Amino acid sequence: MGHQTVTWDRPTADCPVEVALAAISGRWATLVLRDLMRGPRSFSQLRAGQPSLSAKVLTERLESLVAQGLVSCSRSPGFPVRTSYSLTSKGLLLRPLLEQLYRTGEALLGEFPDH
Amino acid sequence: MGHQTVTWDRPTADCPVEVALAAISGRWATLVLRDLMRGPRSFSQLRAGQPSLSAKVLTERLESLVAQGLVSCSRSPGFPVRTSYSLTSKGLLLRPLLEQLYRTGEALLGEFPDH
C-alpha cells in the first residue's frame, strides 16, 4: 500500500509539463492535494486521511508544496499548536489536472488491454 | 539533467488517478510519450529525441508502457532488426492528460510565487 507520485528531476526546468509534474510528484501527493481541495486541514487531519502515510513523508510532501507556493500554512498561537494547511490560489490551479487524471484513469480502465 | 515522472506505487490500484499516474510514471516518460504522439518511432529515434536518456531506462519505460497496453512494438524481419513503437488506441487516451499537464504548468508559471 502506498501512493505513487511524480518524483524525478526535469529535463528543462522551465518546461510547463515538468512544472506540473513537480506539483503532483511524490508518493501520496495527489491524495494530500485531494484532501486540501476540500478545504483547510490540520497535520493530524491529513494523517488521518491516509493512515499509512508516515509523519515524515507527510512533512516532506507539505514542505514541497509550500516551497512551490501551492499550499500555505498557519499556526494557532497557544498550546498545543494547531496548524492549518490550505491551498493557495496557485494551488487551486491544480484542480483541473487532478480531474483530468481521474478522467483519463477512468478511460484507461474502460479500455481493453491493448489496441 | 533528467526528466521527472510519477514513480511511486498506488494506495488502491483500482483508483483511476493511480492508473493515470502509472501511465506517466518514471523519468522521461512524458517525453517519450510526446514523441510517440507524433507517430511511430524506432528505439534509436526515441533515443535521439532524448540524448541523455540511457538505453536501459528507455527499455524500462517502453516495457512499462507496453505492459500497460499503451504502446505496441513491431520488429522488422531481416537484419539488423528495426523496431517500431507506436501508441495503441489506449495510449492515445493519454493525449488530453499530457495537454492538461502542459496547460497547468503554464498556468503555474504565470502565477506569482504564492497566494
Add this chain to the structure above:
DNA sequence: CAGGATCCTAAAAGATACTG
C-alpha cells in the same frame, strides 16, 4: 540496430523514538 546483463550510486520511502 536493439537491446540484455551487471554493478553502482543516489534518492525516496518507511520504522521508530523523541521533542517543543
Add this chain to the structure above:
DNA sequence: CAGTATCTTTTAGGATCCTG
C-alpha cells in the same frame, strides 16, 4: 498536536560492457 531526528530499506536511475 505537530512535527524532528535517525537509521534502514527500497527503488529508480545511471554507467559500462556485451550480444543476437
